[in-house]
Amino acid sequence: MPASNPVAEPSVVSHAGRSGRNWLAVSAIAALIVILPIAGLALEALKGSAGLWAHLFSSILPVALVDTIILLLGVGVVTAVLGTTTAWLVTAYDFPGRRVLEWALLLPLAVPTYIIAYAYLDILHPIGSVQGAIRWFLGYETPRQFRLPDIRSMTGCILLLGFVLYPYVYIPTRAMFLTQSGNLVDAARTLGVSRRAIFWRVALPLARPAVAIGVALALMETLNDVGAAEFLGVRTMTVSIYTTWITRTDLPGASQIALAFLLIVVALVAIERWARRKQRYATDARRSRGLTPQKVPAVKGILLFLAGAMPVLLGFAAPALYLTTEAWKRYQFAGLSSRLVGEAISTLTIAILATVATISLGLVVAYATRLRPGKTSATLLRMSTVGYAAPGTVVAIGVLIVLACLDRFIDSTAFDWFGVSTGLLFMGSGAAVVYALTVRFLAISAGGIEAGLSRIPMSFDHASRTLGQSTAGTFRHVHLPLSKAAISAAALLVFVDCIKELPATLLLRPLNVETFATHLYGEAARGTYEEASIAALAIVVISVLPVILLSKVGASGRGA
Incomplete structure (x- = not known):
């Protein structure tokens, strides 16, 4: 028996190596799928004349870049303040309603940015119920006598986006507060540091x-936004790309703006990673304990609950209540529109196909990294996830360029060989939307699945191989069952992001195809808010699903 080991071991290793190379090759294809639209974007940008570049840099880019920077700075400050303070509130203090706030503070994630802009434009309209009630209370009769500042402004856009996107800061910050050692807090208290000062020091x-x-994730979502910024009159880089392409029908110009925008985004991501390259946190898990919430008096507890509930009220409850009310009014007046069924089918079909493609590619990329760890697999992983840093408008232009060229090639080849015109196979079938969504959200899939696989000890792989299982068998019988929770979570998050995605769907959907998001955008652009309330409410209801998942994950983490 001992003599057989030296013979069997090289066979297992060589087989695993060959299989690992196969997974690595498919991972390279996945990375190529993501990089192709960016390469197409660069080629299209080169078609623009030098005079067009000069025009962009002299008139369009400066205004759009300044507005984008101001918006990013404002949203970054608001999300950092709201996310950090609420995370500390529910972690460091024990008061009535704290456990409700722990998961309720995630609810604004269920409201896409363009929906909160759409809702508040009507809620805070000068002749709306809110401003009317304020005027009645103050004794004024008309909007000319008193009206609130116009929400269509940079300040309004910053505040609304901040109240929707702060959970991106709340989630990781609260997780960090929960894992911080209570011993550090006790040591600070013995040195006479107050609870408030402990937070700062x-x-x-x-x-x-x-x-x-x-904050980086929140800013990525801000850069991807096109609906909210356009509704609120803020001319960001994303809005400039959209208007240059659609309004001016200038694809090379839009490609040039998009390419410049992408370079800025990549530079910001690189700067953010460089700034925290030396930041590490370590603690001795054997001797540390979690932070114990401090019990507070009843009156102070009520005040803390109200303070924590304010972001939930403004970021979720108010727009959700508005959408529910308007949807019910619309239903009572005209019932459900027949086109909502078609929009629901289109929305779900696109989201399901994109989710399947994204999870499949993410699984390949993550598993190749496990089988063949090293610089090559790490590089392919980063290449395959670069799409998440690119706004949906940028990805849409790149996908359009690549698939339009492919459509023309297939059509001309089919006509030359068979005398048949195939038309727009990809652009006319919705495949372009699925492709763009896959590029955008492959980072969520690959990152989530890789995190799930990393929790499986390598000893499980070795045990499976010694029992005669191949790499495919180990993947099927060991890794898939043990990582199904991570795969399911990634699939649900990708599915809901596909439901909410507006820019790519708006720009690449086939003719006469509407989704909930594009229907809402069209009605809001026309000012007919009541027509879009049911579609908006449907998006919010579907988007609540990942919030429930995140709250359950957080609860299980505490229980562990």
Whole structure:
């Protein structure tokens, strides 16, 4: 028996190596799928004349870039303040309603940015019920006598986006606060540091990497936004790309703006990673304990609950209540529109196909990284996830360029060989939307699945191989069952992001095909808010699903 080991071991290793190379090759294809639209974008940008570049840099880019920077700075500050303070509130203090706030503070994630803009434009309209009630209370009769500042402004856009996107900071920051050692807090208290000062001197410095990650994610979502910024009159880079392409029918110009925008985004991501390259946090798990919430008096507890509930009220409850009310009014007046059924089918079909493609490619990329760890697999993983840093408008232009060329090639080849015109196979079938969504959200899939696979010890792989299982058998019988929770979570998050995605769907959908998101955008652009309320409510209801998932994950994490 001992003599057989030296013979069997090289066979297992060589077989695993060959299989690993196969997974790595498919991972390279996945990375190529993501990079192709960016390469197409660069080629299309080169078609623009030098005079067009000069025009962009002299008139369009400066205004759009300044507005984008101001918006990013404002949203970054609002999300950092709201996310960090609410995370500390529910972690450091024990008060009535704290456990409700722990998951309720995630609810604004269920409201896409363009929906909150759409809702508040009507809620805070000068002749709307809110401003009317304020005027009645103050004794004024007309909007000329008193009206609130116009929400169609940079300030309004910053505040609305901040109240929707702060959970991106709340989630990682609260996780960091929960894992911080209570011993550090006790040591600070023995030195006479107050609970408030502990936040500034101990907790916040240790949580800075988590805050930075959350703010970066929130800013990525801000860069991807086109609906809210356009509704609120803010001319960002994303809006400039959209108007240059659609309004001016200038694809090379839009490609040039998109390419410049993509370079800025990549530079920001590189700067953010460089800034926190040396930030690490370590603790001795054997001797540390979690932070114990401090019990507070009843009156102070009520005040803390109200303070924590304010972001939930403004970021979720108010727009959700508005959408429910308007949807019910619309239903009572005219019932359900027949086109909602078609929109639901289109929305679900596109989201399901994109989710299947995204999870499949993400699984390949993540598993190749496990089988063949090293610089090659790490590079392919980063290449395959670069699409998440690119706004949906940028991805849409790149996908359009690539698939339009492919459609023309297939059509001309089929006509030359068979005398048949195939038309727009990809652009006319919805495949372009699925492709763009896959490029955009492959990072969520690959990252989530890789995290799930990393929790499986390598000893399980070795045990499976010694029992005669191949790499495919180990994947099927060991890794898939043990990582199904991570795969399911990634699939649900990708599915809901596909439901909410507006820019790519708006720009690449086939003719006469509407989804909930594009229907809402069209009605809001025309000012007919009541017509879009049911579609908006449907998006919010579907988007609540990942929030429930996140709250359950958080609860299980505490229980562990």
